[in-house]
Every structure is written in structure tokens, then in C-alpha cells.
């Protein structure tokens with residue numbers, strides 16, 4: 491492939507690849523925020539389908555072939571997410587940073603470590 495990697499490829503470069511793919515096919519006319527949000531959810535469902543009947547342990551021990559299939563669905567989700575960001579001119583890294591800051595405020599580690607929520611009866615883990 492091209493040599494893309496998480497450590498060396500920027501979101502800006504990936505977003506440009508998605509935009510070029512869409513422009514070459516004149517698909518912007520179809521890539522409305524409405525359609526992109528729905529497509530993103532469809533691809534997320536395709537991702538979930540791979541895990542639908544697995545036990546929690548099985549879901550952590552996927553075959554190499556299954557990992558490839560799962561990675562393709564994750565790429566589909568990511569592709570639509572980037573296309574939506576392009577369409578709405580949203581800076582994803584900035585949005586991510588803001589949302590993570592909100593998450594840190596909403597779920598302080600001192601209260602939520604090892605617990606899924608305030609109703610979780612488990613004590614805070616060390």
C-alpha cells in the first residue's frame with residue numbers, strides 16, 4: 491500500500507485522500523451531512539455485526555482474517571467521519587480535544603476508575 495501509518499500520516503492528509511476520492515467521482519452531490527451521518531451509522535452497524543454473537547472473550551481473540559474484516563469496517567466508519575468533517579468544515583483534532591476535556595470533567599478518574607458509572611456498585615479501584 492502507500493505506507494500510511496498512525497505515527498506518520500496526518501489527519502489533514504487522510505482528509506485530502508477522502509476528498510480527492512469523492513471529487514474524482516463527483517459524489518459531493520450525494521455527500522450531504524444527512525447522508526454521511528446515516529452512512530457512518532450503517533458502517534458502524536457493519537462493524538458491530540462482526541461481534542454480534544461472540545462472547546466477550548471471543549471478541550478479544552479474533553482470527554487474523556477477522557481482524558482484516560474488522561479493520562475494513564473501521565476504515566469505512568473513519569472515511570465517512572472524515573468526509574463529514576470535510577463537508578461541515580469541522581477540525582476533527584480540535585473537536586476531539588474539546589470533547590476529551592469535557593469527558594475528563596464529566597468522568598473524573600478519582601470517581602470513575604474501574605467503574606462504568608455512578609450507579610456501578612463496584613468501589614473505585616486503586
Ligand SMILES: [Mg+2]
Pocket residue numbers: 533536562563566
Ligand atoms: Mg463496510
